[in-house]
Amino acid sequence: MTTTNTNSSGVREIGIIMNGVSGRMGYRQHLVRSILAIRDEGGIELSDGTKVTVRPLLVGRTESKLAEIAKRHGIEDWTTDLDAALADPRWEIYADFLVTKARSSALRKAIAAGKTIYTEKPTAESVEEALELARLAAAAGVKTGVVHDKLYLPGLRKLKRLIDSGFFGRILSVRGEFGYWVFEGDWQPAQRPSWNYRVEDGGGIIVDMFPHWNYVLENLFGEVRSVYTQASIHIPERWDEQGDKYETTAEDAAYGIFELDGGVVAQINSSWTVRVNRDELVEFHVDGTHGSAVVGLFGAKIQHRNATPKPVWNPDLADTHDYDADWAEVPTNDVFANGFRQQWEEFLDSYVLGTDYPFDLLAGARGVQLAAAGLQSAEEGRKVELPELSLEG
Numbered sequence: 495m496t497t498t499n500t501n502s503s504g505v506r507e508i509g510i511i512m513n514g515v516s517g518r519m520g521y522r523q524h525l526v527r528s529i530l531a532i533r534d535e536g537g538i539e540l541s542d543g544t545k546v547t548v549r550p551l552l553v554g555r556t557e558s559k560l561a562e563i564a565k566r567h568g569i570e571d572w573t574t575d576l577d578a579a580l581a582d583p584r585w586e587i588y589a590d591f592l593v594t595k596a597r598s599s600a601l602r603k604a605i606a607a608g609k610t611i612y613t614e615k616p617t618a619e620s621v622e623e624a625l626e627l628a629r630l631a632a633a634a635g636v637k638t639g640v641v642h643d644k645l646y647l648p649g650l651r652k653l654k655r656l657i658d659s660g661f662f663g664r665i666l667s668v669r670g671e672f673g674y675w676v677f678e679g680d681w682q683p684a685q686r687p688s689w690n691y692r693v694e695d696g697g698g699i700i701v702d703m704f705p706h707w708n709y710v711l712e713n714l715f716g717e718v719r720s721v722y723t724q725a726s727i728h729i730p731e732r733w734d735e736q737g738d739k740y741e742t743t744a745e746d747a748a749y750g751i752f753e754l755d756g757g758v759v760a761q762i763n764s765s766w767t768v769r770v771n772r773d774e775l776v777e778f779h780v781d782g783t784h785g786s787a788v789v790g791l792f793g794a795k796i797q798h799r800n801a802t803p804k805p806v807w808n809p810d811l812a813d814t815h816d817y818d819a820d821w822a823e824v825p826t827n828d829v830f831a832n833g834f835r836q837q838w839e840e841f842l843d844s845y846v847l848g849t850d851y852p853f854d855l856l857a858g859a860r861g862v863q864l865a866a867a868g869l870q871s872a873e874e875g876r877k878v879e880l881p882e883l884s885l886e887g
């Protein structure tokens with residue numbers, strides 16, 4: 495269903511349908527920071543030494559917007575006709591950055607057209623649909639990739655290295671704090687799209703963040719076995735992009751407890767209604783028998799058991815110990831490229847060389863499953879177990 499193209503320099507050129515490039519993620523992270531950056535550097539070298547480059551086809555609903563983006567970046571191909579793009583064998587990969595609600599129908603079409611799939615998360619709005627997409631892709635023999643960007647953050651890469659080095663001993667628990675204040679939209683415009691706060695439009699912080707927490711937890715600490723979530727709509731009304739007031743119907747904060755394979759307990763607060771008093775917008779505090787770490791997007795600091803102070807609780811005496819001073823900064827020994835781009839490069843490598851790719855639609859379905867279980871837990875006020883998902887069904 496696809497043909498192999500080469501550019502004027504004789505380098506293989508992979509045609510990528512990019513659907514949703516007018517959006518926040520589609521434009522900035524996937525188009526500009528990843529695909530155009532790769533194109534503008536003349537391509538990438540794969541792990542076997544061959545060179546490939548990329549050629550984007552912009553797809554969207556508004557011709558003028560696509561034409562404007564294409565002109566701004568010297569892109570030759572754009573269209574509002576997704577079906578025609580999918581039918582054209584020059585385009586090998588279908589990449590999806592649409593609003594979540596519009597995703598599964600587009601993915602279905604792309605799988606039926608035999609395209610390789612690369613998509614933002616969440617992959618669908620329900621577990622059944624996410625699993626069906628994974629199964630359809632497996633049955634059609636198409637390779638799939640789902641965005642796992644947080645794993646590529648410098649801070650989380652440092653954390654992975656700490657784990658692999660055995661620094662922690664036995665890991666006991668993880669405390670995550672994610673969030674910042676998203677303005678209501680009346681006296682200052684909101685810095686996130688209004689659909690995020692409407693459940694009927696696919697919004698809510700659980701659907702948005704739990705797919706991330708799922709792959710972060712399963713790739714660093716163990717698969718999630720159960721979840722308990724308290725969800726809240728703290729701000730009941732907001733103002734949209736047109737300045738019109740609307741009622742918020744989706745939770746803007748979720749307080750979750752996750753039990754992981756192997757016994758690690760993770761507790762993650764996700765909130766668009768918190769004012770930041772941390773070093774970074776996301777931080778994970780990991781405690782192990784031999785050491786602890788606090789990592790963010792970029793930074794990572796550690797405290798070894800040999801450098802652990804011995805506090806004694808005494809409410810009658812002001813504590814003058816400087817606890818911050820007990821932590822040592824992990825040095826930045828690597829150059830970390832944009833995380834979205836790093837994952838794109840790995841995916842292209844796996845696609846061209848035909849190697850297994852772990853962050854596939856089944857991994858995406860596990861992310862959707864955690865979000866659904868989080869919502870169910872919040873609704874029913876109880877812990878919800880997560881059964882293992884499989885492609886056989």
Ligand SMILES: NC(=O)c1ccc[n+]([C@@H]2O[C@H](COP(=O)([O-])OP(=O)(O)OC[C@H]3O[C@@H](n4cnc5c(N)ncnc54)[C@H](O)[C@@H]3O)[C@@H](O)[C@H]2O)c1
Nearest residue numbers: 514515516517518519520591592593594596614615616687
């Ligand atoms: N990986 C991450 O860190 C991350 C962060 C934010 C959002 N996301 C995900 O990325 C996706 C896009 O989010 P965003 O914040 O860029 O949203 P956005 O609203 O900025 O962009 C959405 C895009 O979808 C298009 N679109 C909207 N409604 C459509 C419809 N009915 N049919 C076809 N196209 C439609 C818009 O034109 C736009 O191009 C979401 O699924 C979201 O969950 C991922």
